Every structure is written in structure tokens, then in C-alpha cells.
Amino acid sequence: MELVSQHVKGIMEECKIRARDAGLRFDDETLEYIVTNRDLIELSPKVMIPTLYDYWVHDVKVLSGKGMYEAYPSNPFETVINTRPAISYYNDNNPDWLNVMIFYHVLAHIDFFQNNLFYKNTWDIDIAGQALADKRLIAQLRSEKGRWLDYVIEFARGMDNLVGFHRDLNRTLSQGRRHKFNRTDFYFDLFLQKIKSVPQHIYLKEISRYNQCAKDKQDFFIQVTGQYPEFDELFRKEKNQAAQPERDIMEYILRYSPFLRKEENEWMKSVIHIIRNTSLFFQPQIRTKTMNEGWASYWHENLFLKDDRICGHEADYAKINASVTAMPKVGLNPYALGMRLFEHIREMEDKGCYSFDYVRLNDEVLRKKFDRKKNTGRKFIFTVRENMDDFSFINTFLDQEFIDRHKLFVAGKRLNNQRMTWQYYIKSKKAHDYKKMIINSLYHPPDISIAEDKTKDGILYLDHRFENKPLKQAFIENTLIGIAFLWGGPVHLETSEPKTVAQPGAGYANFWDPSASGTSPEPEEIPIQWQRVRYVIKDRKLHRQEL
Amino acid sequence: MVTLDELLERDKKREQDGFKRKIRIGQIAKPGSGGREKIIVVPTTVEEKLVHDDISFRQQQEGEGDPTGGTGDGQEGDVIGEQPVRPEQGEGEGEGDGEGPGEGKGGEHEIEANAYELGKVLSQDFELPNLKDKGKKKALARYVYDLTDKNRGVGQILDKKATLKKIVETNMSLGNIPDVSTIDTTRFIVSPQDLIYRILSREKEYESQALVFFVRDYSGSMGGKVTQAVVSQHVMLYSWLVYQYEKQVETRFILHDTEAREVSDFQKYYSYKVAGGTKVYTAFKLVNEIVEKENLARDYNIYVFHGTDGDDWEKDGKQTLAEIEKMLTYVARIGITIVEHAYVGSKQTEVEKYINRSGILTKHSHLIKMDVMAENVDDSRIIQGIKNLIS
Structure with a gap:
């Protein structure tokens, strides 16, 4: 080097x-x-x-x-x-x-x-220097603790995808200017409009009364609580609900684990910190x-x-350039896709297509001819590169115009029993399907948060918000063993899994031979049924309970 | 740089601490010219985290692969390309000519050199069961290491008695011992050449020759981890045989879905994939035919290792059992590995059911063994499986 x-x-x-x-x-x-x-x-x-x-x-x-x-x-x-x-x-x-x-x-x-902006939290870190300091600390701890140091690294890395990247970023970007949800917001935004559904003139009257009270320095809410005795209780409930559940499992364990709090285990905290910070540093890059x-x-x-x-x-x-940025006949190339999408955005913006007028147009010919000569595309792509990540980039700008222009499609692959071949075919040319396929391939760790009400008596309770994708079952045991080790007690994980169907796909095909008779059986459309299950790790043993 | 041995040594210590082992021995197939693939043995490990599973259940049911992106002309529904499911020998792998025997051998040699390394890593306490003395076509030698050879001057252990004899002999010829009834040992001259050592030497133990059939289900249902587990186990078995018996074991490779075929080498055996149904008996039948046609039973101890997910279109297994019965008349051991899909649950597969029901496992317990494991097994369980099969 x-x-x-x-x-x-x-x-x-x-x-x-x-x-x-x-x-x-x-x-x-x-x-x-x-x-x-x-x-x-x-x-x-x-x-x-x-x-x-x-x-x-x-x-x-x-x-x-x-x-x-x-x-x-x-x-x-x-x-x-x-x-x-x-x-x-x-x-x-x-x-x-x-x-x-x-x-x-x-x-x-x-x-x-x-x-x-997704990199904002990395701007003030000298990662090369930080990493060197971390490397020395870890080397020193390894000489003292032996392989237990490596176990702690392993267990910490086992949950380093469950960090509060967006929350931390939000904090930095808003710099404490974040608006706190207060009684006034609740009263005018939710209570009057949604809960009481008052007519407009009463709503307006309340606003002028509010302004009047502010001017006279009177308490606006005395009359409110007099009129609606349930107001305070509803507000309290709403406020609790609005609080985000804790998604940064690593930080939660660092802060509240009874095991790590013991003096002889203090050193583990610095290891977990290192792993967490490294993970956070690379989050924007993955996204x-x-x-x-x-x-x-x-x-x-x-x-x-x-x-x-x-x-x-x-x-x-x-x-x-072609070897780097050509669109493959079948397959995905993020270089090529991203590059073409930036070009597309620039042209669309140059013509002023990101406007109400354009969206409202239904006539295909007029849409094609549409050109407002705004020529702001160059500036616009700089704004896009500043403010978006892969998800919002693709979700916002990947439109049917883009798909048609580059002749993109979702390619399916299916088995042809007569010819004993895999057939590749054009499954869909709709922007919606293409977008969905791309978004499915993006980095997206499961949404797992701490269920604080169930985290008691030494149990750490993790709740997986199900997004129609089950967790990889094979990894659950070892990961939970690691988390339980650092927590120092049993860990519960609630998630969803498909209901066990007896031998899916095998039962109906057994009696006859598709390669002999030549046609393929109609696949039975069994909608998958999901059910909540709870995994419990206790004394390094995994138990599964259906809920 | 950390070596593979050091990593495996460290991995072994995990068990002492109450954690599962994490390092698996993986293989990478290196495509070579003229179809000569080479297998490179590397360690692999997976960092386990809570992540979404990448398989989509619906697609699995429809027998469809994962969708991907594409570019080009055409309407929805148009077929844009085809790929044969069953790779044919001599085509589909980009090999045209050049499969002459000379070149083919070269490729084989490379995998064996690597497999030898893997075999060394695996424990040595396996042994082929029921080896009988048969014919003298090719002697199968096992090697053992023992302190049997003697060497003058240097070696591992000083053979005191032999050394003393030698010293006396030398001194007698030198005339240092005028009177044998009163020997003055202080006057002895000791030459370095008189020191007799025992040294570690390789001893050949001649045993009978063996022929191993590797049989694998490569049908559509064998997707993913099941194949991985079976192939892993067979790679290990093969590597161990190569190491332990110094490449003196002969091997044959059979793949089957609804029909069976023999492939020429281990690379093909381990890398081929298809999607079709399953008829287990075809494979056993092919083995029986080969053995009969080439009259192998006379000269060889025959071992058959079969790996499957337990799926069989022939539900009662009548034909399979008949072929197995036939096989039992000549084999030294049949080892059947069933790797169960996670969704099946235990004791559910056809093969397992009909084999258990037939009672051949108890009737011929020294000739046939079956090992059932789940698809998420680790290497130690796979090795345990090998032990079960050859116990």
C-alpha cells in the first residue's frame, strides 16, 4: 500500500x-x-x-x-x-x-x-483515527480477557443492525428544535376535529378565544377542562401513544442491562460502544x-x-463505461439504474414535469410534448443527492416514464416441465411492480423494539413489528443467546411465522409424474396464514410458544 | 496471518464455553478450461443477526424463482430465454471438446489435493465398517504410524538395549574387551553411529479394497440448505476417504431425480442441480445394475452412501425396498442420510417412513444405517452423522 x-x-x-x-x-x-x-x-x-x-x-x-x-x-x-x-x-x-x-x-x-444529509453524523468523526484507538483498546482487552472478548464482539455484532440510526440522525438534524407535542396541538388538531368533530364556526371561535387568552395572559384551558372533563385524560393517553418505542436495542442494553452494570463487566460496555458506533457509521452507506x-x-x-x-x-x-453502467438483459445493476435515474430526474425537472399541470395531464401525446423549459434540472439533482436515500429516491422518482424509456421489466423465472428448462419471461412492465421489486431488495433490518411494559422481572422483551416478512428462523437462537448473555437474563422475542402446513408443495404432486404426462399441475393457492409466536431464550435454551 | 488450523482450533474451544461452533468448511468450485473444475476448500462463517428471511413462501409454492430486473423489447408474458434444468454431460457447462482422459485427470488431481487437506482437518477416528478380504485386484492400504523402524545416529527414542549391544560389538572388534568375564565399561569407546534409535515410520496395513458409491437426490425439492447439508457430508466423507486411505478407495457418483445417472467425477456430483420429481428407487437400481454388470461384488467391499430430503413419489417405497434388499446381499454398508426440510417436521418424510416400517434397519443392522437430521445442522452434527453411518 x-x-x-x-x-x-x-x-x-x-x-x-x-x-x-x-x-x-x-x-x-x-x-x-x-x-x-x-x-x-x-x-x-x-x-x-x-x-x-x-x-x-x-x-x-x-x-x-x-x-x-x-x-x-x-x-x-x-x-x-x-x-x-x-x-x-x-x-x-x-x-x-x-x-x-x-x-x-x-x-x-x-x-x-x-x-x-444521511451522512451528517459521520462528518465530525475521524473514523480512521477512531478505529485505531478502538483497535488498541480491543487488543488490550483481548490480552486480559482472552476469548471472552471475542464473544462480546460476536454478541454485540449480532444486534448491530438494531440501532437507532434514524432517531440519532433526526436528533442531529433538528438539533433540539424538535417540536414537542403539547396540549394546544392536541386540542386543536385532534380533540376538536377528530374526537369531537365540532362544526367549523366553533373551531374558529375557539381559535380567536385562544388568541384572546394569549393576549390577556389568561389560562385558556380552564374553560376547556370545565367543558370537557375527559380532556386531560385523553391528552395523557395520546401523549403516551405518541412516544416512539425504543428501537435501539444496543443502546437499551448498554443503558439498562443489569449484567453490564456489574463492575467486573464494565469493560464489555466499551466493546459494545465500539461495535455500535461502527455500525452507525456505515448505516448511511448501506442505505x-x-x-x-x-x-x-x-x-x-x-x-x-x-x-x-x-x-x-x-x-x-x-x-x-459499458462494462460498468450497461443495463443487464436479466439482472440488476445499481450503478446503471442510479445513473439513469439521475439523468431521468434532470430531464423531467428541466421540462417541469414535477408539477401539478403535468400530473393532471392524461393525454399521452401531450405528456410527451410537455415542456415548460424550466431548465432547473441540474440544480434539482443536487437537492436530491443532498436530501434522499435509496428508498425515497426510488420510491419518489421511479415512474412509468422511466420504465418505458429504458424498456425495463420485472423478469420472472419459472420451471417448464415439458422441456425441463427454466424459462425467463417478462413478468411485468409496470412501474409499480418494478419499484416494488427494487425496494424489496434494499437494506431493511426488521423493526424490532423493546416492549417496555413487558420488560420486567429481569426479562428483556423484544417485539417484532411484522411487515409480511418472517425472520430468518435459523439465526434466532444464536442471536438471542448473545443478547441474553449481554442482558444477563432471559430474552423474549415476539414475531410472526407462517402456520405450519403439512408438507407444502409436496402432497399434491406425489401421485403422478409431471415429466411423463407433460402438463404442470395448477398450483394450489393457499393463502399463508401468519401467527404470532414467542421465542424465549433461558439458560441458553430456546423455546418456542405459539400465542 | 491466521491459518485455517488456528481458526478451527479456536472454534473447537467454543464448545468448552458452552457455545456452538461457528466455522464451517466450505467449497468454492473454480471453473477451469475444458470442464476441469477445481474445488477450493475455504472456511466460512455466518454472522447471525435478526434479519428478514429472503425466501418468499408464495413463490416456493408456485415453483418459481425469484424475480429480478431486466431490459429489452417484448410484451408482458413473453419468454425471453431458457436454461436447461438438467445439465447434460459434455454440454451446458461450456465444455465442448477437451474432455480427453489426460486433461480430465489433471482436474481430478487438483480436487483431491484439496480434499486431502480437508480430510486431515477432520478427525481420523472414522473407519470403514465390515471390510472383508476380497480378491487382490488392488490392495487397499491403511497407514498407521509406529515407532518400529530402527535408525543409527538420530531418531526419536533411544533403544538402550540395542545401543548397548552395538557398543559392545564395536568395542569387541576394537579389542577393548580382552576378557569377557571382567568388562571395564569405562574404557568403552562410544561412536555416534552406535546409538540406535527407534523412529516413527509409516506402516502399511493391507486391507481389502473398497468401492464407494455416492448417491444423491438432486431433484427440485432438494433446494437450498438440504443440498448443502448432504453435499457437505459427502464432501467430508469423500475427503476423509481420500486422506485416510490415501486415494486407494474407488468412488462412483450417482445422481437421481426421477431417473438416475452416473457422473464421472466429484465436481459434477457436487455441483449439479435440477428441478424435477423424485424416484429414489432409480438410483438404487442403477447401482445394482452397475455392480452386476461389472461384477464388482467379487472384488470389492461396496459402500453406498445416499443423501436425500426424504421426498419420494413412490409413497410405499416398494420398488426402493426391493432394490435395497437386493443390494443388501453384497454391500458392506448402506448409509442413508435424510435431511429434513424445516417445514416438514420430524418423522414425516416418505423415505424415512417406509424404511422404518420395512424393518430392514433392525434386521440388517450391521449392513444398513440411516441418519436423519434437520436442514439447519452445523458441521459437528454432520460429522456425527458420518459416525452414525459408518459405525
Whole structure:
């Protein structure tokens, strides 16, 4: 691992100037390293942070990565990490023109890291330095505690997807300016309109009375509670309901675990903190993959095509660019999808299509001709890159126009019994279905929160809000054993599972032979029935109870 | 860098602390030119968390794969491509010519070298049961290590008696012992060459030759973890045989869905997938036919290991049982592994039911064993399964 040569660094600095002119914003300092593919194999289990703490799972991954590389050698162009200064890794021996293209790609990544609001909590952390300090602490603890240190890492990592990323982000972004739900809000927004459904003139009268009271410094609510004696009680109930359930399982355990509170277990807290902070640091990256890659591909294309250094390498570029950003015939490529979606958004906004007038148009021809010549698309995509994550990006902008333009479809795969083949077919060309498929593939940890009313008598009670996807059953036992270890008592997990049907799919096909008779049986449409179950871990034994 | 052995050693210690082991031995198939695949043995581990399950129940019922994205012309419902379900030998794997015997052998050698490593990792206390002396076509040698050989000068243990004899001998020829009735040992000259040591040496134990049939259900129902478990177990068995018997065991590979076929090597055996129904008897029948045609029973101890999810279209198993009965007349051991799908629950599969009902397990308890496990098994359970099958 070494820094790039002065010559290459010169190319990078030149790219920075042009990228800034195009509107990208990033810090002055960046670090570029040349690494070998073998280095990358060792870096990738450590999420590319060279100073991340040591852990045996990383070693296992390095060993299997080496085996994988032997079987399927790959040659990644670049990897950027969200540090300050931003560090990027390159493959050896790239020609200069290719470096120009790659640097534009990297600079757009850095721009994304440093401007997208989902990264806000990472902006003030020096992750490389922090990781080094953590690594030293963990090494020291390992020398004292032996393999128990690794168990604590394992158990903490077992729940590091259950952190309050959005809540923490919300806190930072609102900076305490968050509006607290108060009696006035409740009275005017809910109580009068929803609960009492008073006619409009009474509502307006109450508002003027409220203003009058504020002016005279009188208590507005004396009359309210006199008129509606149930008001205070209803307000109290509503307030309790509005309080969000605790979703940050890690933080809850750190704060309330009786086991961790013991003096001899204090050291575990620092380990869990390290794991939690590392997880939080990478949350925005997982949640903006499509956007981030799309943004970088969009800009390397836009900037490089206008750059004079492309001269003489147009065909080479076209070949490499196609291998990165072509839409596969069957399959998904987030680079390609994100890039095209950014282009699409810019054009739609240029024409003013994100407007009421356009949405209201039903005539296909008029829709196609629609152009308000707003030309605000460029500015608009910068707003999108600042404020959105993959979900809102795709959910908001992936429309039928986009699908039709790029001839996208959902590809299905089914078994043809006559020919004994897998058939790929066009399952749907509707934006709705395509969007649903993409959104289903996005990172989405299960919504598990602490049921505070049931967390008592030493029991930690976790409640999984069911979103039509069951939990991976095979992982439940070991994960709960880990959580129970750190909690120091029994852990209950409530979730939903399909009702056991006797041998689904096997029963009806047994009597005859589809390959002989040639047609396939009509699949029986059995709607899945879900039922709540409770998993209980006690003394490292798992029990399952149907509720 | 941490080595595989160190990682496995550490993993073993987890059990002392009351936790399950986490490292599995995985395999990566490396595609080679001319269909020569190579298997690379790597450790794998899964970091378990509470996550959504990625299978969708509905699709599984319809016999449909997961949908993905696509680009191109066409209307909804148009078929855009096909892929054969059952890979045919010599096609579908991008291999055209070049499967000449010379090249094929090269590939085989590579997997065996790696399998040898895996076998070494596995414990050595397995042993093939019911080995009988049969013919002399090819001697199967087991190796044991013992301090039997003697060596002058260096070695592991000094053989005092032999050394003393040698010293006396040397000194006699030197004339240092003029009178044998009064020996003055202080005048002895001791040459380093007189020191006799015992050294660790490899002893061949000649035993009879063995032929192992690996039989695997590769039908549609075998998706996912079930196949993983069966293949894992057979990889281990195979690796152990390669290691323990120094590649002297002959192996044959049979795959079946509604019909059975023999494949030429372990890579194909382990990597092929299809989606079809299941007729277990076809596989046993094919084994019987091969044994009869090639007259193998005379010269070999025959072992048959069969892995399945227990699904069989032939519910009563009449034909399967008939084939098994036939097989029992010549085999040294049949080992049947049933890996149950999580949704089936225990004691539910056809194969398990009809085998239990037939009573052959008790009648021929030394010849046939069955092991039933769930699909979410870990490596230690799989190894335990091997022990059951060859006990």
C-alpha cells in the first residue's frame, strides 16, 4: 500500500478543479493509495478501514476471500471510504486517461459522502483515527480477557443492525428544535376535529378565544377542562401513544442491562460502544448504495466526456463505461439504474414535469410534448443527492416514464416441465411492480423494539413489528443467546411465522409424474396464514410458544 | 496471518464455553478450461443477526424463482430465454471438446489435493465398517504410524538395549574387551553411529479394497440448505476417504431425480442441480445394475452412501425396498442420510417412513444405517452423522 505518484496526484488535482466548476463540493484534501488485489482481500472484511479492530470473523473472510479470488479473480477499479480526508484505493497500472475517469467517479463519491444529509453524523468523526484507538483498546482487552472478548464482539455484532440510526440522525438534524407535542396541538388538531368533530364556526371561535387568552395572559384551558372533563385524560393517553418505542436495542442494553452494570463487566460496555458506533457509521452507506453509485457514474460520464483528456481514448472509454453502467438483459445493476435515474430526474425537472399541470395531464401525446423549459434540472439533482436515500429516491422518482424509456421489466423465472428448462419471461412492465421489486431488495433490518411494559422481572422483551416478512428462523437462537448473555437474563422475542402446513408443495404432486404426462399441475393457492409466536431464550435454551 | 488450523482450533474451544461452533468448511468450485473444475476448500462463517428471511413462501409454492430486473423489447408474458434444468454431460457447462482422459485427470488431481487437506482437518477416528478380504485386484492400504523402524545416529527414542549391544560389538572388534568375564565399561569407546534409535515410520496395513458409491437426490425439492447439508457430508466423507486411505478407495457418483445417472467425477456430483420429481428407487437400481454388470461384488467391499430430503413419489417405497434388499446381499454398508426440510417436521418424510416400517434397519443392522437430521445442522452434527453411518 503506497501513495500514488506525484504525476497521478497531479491528474487528481486537475480533476478536482473541473469537478468543482461543475458544482461538486468536497474537502480539499484527499488521499490516494495504490493497493494490490491481495491487499483489497484483506481490507474488505474490515469494510476497507485499514485500522479496524481485529476479529476472527475477518480472518475467516480473508481466507475465503483468497480462495474466492483464486477461483474468480476480479479487478475492482476503485474503492472510496468516507474518512476525513477521504481515502481512495486504486489498482496498480491504470493508464492516465482511465485515471481521469476513475477520479471523477471517486470525486462524485466524496461529494456524496460529504453532502448527503444521511451522512451528517459521520462528518465530525475521524473514523480512521477512531478505529485505531478502538483497535488498541480491543487488543488490550483481548490480552486480559482472552476469548471472552471475542464473544462480546460476536454478541454485540449480532444486534448491530438494531440501532437507532434514524432517531440519532433526526436528533442531529433538528438539533433540539424538535417540536414537542403539547396540549394546544392536541386540542386543536385532534380533540376538536377528530374526537369531537365540532362544526367549523366553533373551531374558529375557539381559535380567536385562544388568541384572546394569549393576549390577556389568561389560562385558556380552564374553560376547556370545565367543558370537557375527559380532556386531560385523553391528552395523557395520546401523549403516551405518541412516544416512539425504543428501537435501539444496543443502546437499551448498554443503558439498562443489569449484567453490564456489574463492575467486573464494565469493560464489555466499551466493546459494545465500539461495535455500535461502527455500525452507525456505515448505516448511511448501506442505505444510499444505488444513489451513491448512480451519482458517481452520472458524473464520471458527464465530466469525462467534456474533458479534453479523453481525446484518442473515446473507444476505450466506451468499452469500460459499458462494462460498468450497461443495463443487464436479466439482472440488476445499481450503478446503471442510479445513473439513469439521475439523468431521468434532470430531464423531467428541466421540462417541469414535477408539477401539478403535468400530473393532471392524461393525454399521452401531450405528456410527451410537455415542456415548460424550466431548465432547473441540474440544480434539482443536487437537492436530491443532498436530501434522499435509496428508498425515497426510488420510491419518489421511479415512474412509468422511466420504465418505458429504458424498456425495463420485472423478469420472472419459472420451471417448464415439458422441456425441463427454466424459462425467463417478462413478468411485468409496470412501474409499480418494478419499484416494488427494487425496494424489496434494499437494506431493511426488521423493526424490532423493546416492549417496555413487558420488560420486567429481569426479562428483556423484544417485539417484532411484522411487515409480511418472517425472520430468518435459523439465526434466532444464536442471536438471542448473545443478547441474553449481554442482558444477563432471559430474552423474549415476539414475531410472526407462517402456520405450519403439512408438507407444502409436496402432497399434491406425489401421485403422478409431471415429466411423463407433460402438463404442470395448477398450483394450489393457499393463502399463508401468519401467527404470532414467542421465542424465549433461558439458560441458553430456546423455546418456542405459539400465542 | 491466521491459518485455517488456528481458526478451527479456536472454534473447537467454543464448545468448552458452552457455545456452538461457528466455522464451517466450505467449497468454492473454480471453473477451469475444458470442464476441469477445481474445488477450493475455504472456511466460512455466518454472522447471525435478526434479519428478514429472503425466501418468499408464495413463490416456493408456485415453483418459481425469484424475480429480478431486466431490459429489452417484448410484451408482458413473453419468454425471453431458457436454461436447461438438467445439465447434460459434455454440454451446458461450456465444455465442448477437451474432455480427453489426460486433461480430465489433471482436474481430478487438483480436487483431491484439496480434499486431502480437508480430510486431515477432520478427525481420523472414522473407519470403514465390515471390510472383508476380497480378491487382490488392488490392495487397499491403511497407514498407521509406529515407532518400529530402527535408525543409527538420530531418531526419536533411544533403544538402550540395542545401543548397548552395538557398543559392545564395536568395542569387541576394537579389542577393548580382552576378557569377557571382567568388562571395564569405562574404557568403552562410544561412536555416534552406535546409538540406535527407534523412529516413527509409516506402516502399511493391507486391507481389502473398497468401492464407494455416492448417491444423491438432486431433484427440485432438494433446494437450498438440504443440498448443502448432504453435499457437505459427502464432501467430508469423500475427503476423509481420500486422506485416510490415501486415494486407494474407488468412488462412483450417482445422481437421481426421477431417473438416475452416473457422473464421472466429484465436481459434477457436487455441483449439479435440477428441478424435477423424485424416484429414489432409480438410483438404487442403477447401482445394482452397475455392480452386476461389472461384477464388482467379487472384488470389492461396496459402500453406498445416499443423501436425500426424504421426498419420494413412490409413497410405499416398494420398488426402493426391493432394490435395497437386493443390494443388501453384497454391500458392506448402506448409509442413508435424510435431511429434513424445516417445514416438514420430524418423522414425516416418505423415505424415512417406509424404511422404518420395512424393518430392514433392525434386521440388517450391521449392513444398513440411516441418519436423519434437520436442514439447519452445523458441521459437528454432520460429522456425527458420518459416525452414525459408518459405525
